[in-house]
Amino acid sequence: MLDAAISSLASGDPASVSGNRIAKDIGATWGAVKYQFDDIDGLWAAVLHRTAEQRGDLPVSVKPEAPLAERVEAIIELMYAGLTAPESRAIETLRAALPRDPDELRRLFPKTAAEFASWGPSWVESCQRAFADLDVDPERVREVAAFLPGAMRGLVSEKQLGSFQDQELARRGLARAIVALLAP
Numbered sequence: 001m002l003d004a005a006i007s008s009l010a011s012g013d014p015a016s017v018s019g020n021r022i023a024k025d026i027g028a029t030w031g032a033v034k035y036q037f038d039d040i041d042g043l044w045a046a047v048l049h050r051t052a053e054q055r056g057d058l059p060v061s062v063k064p065e066a067p068l069a070e071r072v073e074a075i076i077e078l079m080y081a082g083l084t085a086p087e088s089r090a091i092e093t094l095r096a097a098l099p100r101d102p103d104e105l106r107r108l109f110p111k112t113a114a115e116f117a118s119w120g121p122s123w124v125e126s127c128q129r130a131f132a133d134l135d136v137d138p139e140r141v142r143e144v145a146a147f148l149p150g151a152m153r154g155l156v157s158e159k160q161l162g163s164f165q166d167q168e169l170a171r172r173g174l175a176r177a178i179v180a181l182l183a184p
Contacts, residue, residue: 001026001036002050005043009090017097019043044094045111051087052119068134068182073175075130076152080171083156123149135184144178 004026008016015021019040023030037043066074082088098112099105106113127145128138151174159167 001028001033002046005047006051006087006090009047009093010086012089012093014093014097017094041109041111044098044109045115047090047094048112048115051091052115052122054087055082068131068136069175069179071130071134072178072182073172075127075148076171076175076178079148079152080156083152084159088156131182136182137184140182144181148178 005022008022008025016025019033020030022043023033026033033043037046099108102113105116124142124145127148128141131141155167155170155174158165158170
């Protein structure tokens with residue numbers, strides 16, 4: 001059910017966030033979905049949890065002794081590829097339908113809000129582990145962890161909208177800026 005819900009949300013259709021629509025798309029009744037997940041909040045939280053499981057930790061595919069620049073480039077390329085995946089499109093479709101105000105999100109969709117909230121600390125920890133054996137200021141790693149997801153979504157958005165900029169050059173420039181920020 002969750003994979004089918006992710007596929008439905010990944011269509012980008014704003015109507016795909018409807019519980020009835022998701023049920024129809026996965027070939028079930030809303031009652032069956034509700035039985036499994038309790039309510040739409042439970043379904044969305046489960047979808048988000050599934051995407052986080054599929055994404056996993058930050059597996060920087062470089063040797064442990066790799067230099068800072070190589071690690072940063074690997075993280076950027078991993079994120080760029082991940083943000084173009086259907087799971088990311090599903091998350092963006094869902095985020096677009098949710099309240100922007102964090103307090104309202106927590107009040108209306110507490111399970112979904114809790115799942116989103118769990119992503120921040122785990123992302124920061126992943127980033128800190130990626131650079132733990134290097135002489136890098138942990139506070140600067142936190143800064144990078146704070147801005148990198150938004151910067152990467154911006155680059156992916158440019159790609160999807162048909163940017164006139166060289167995407168490879170943009171990723172390389174971002175990597176160099178991050179290395180300059182993190183370098184001891």
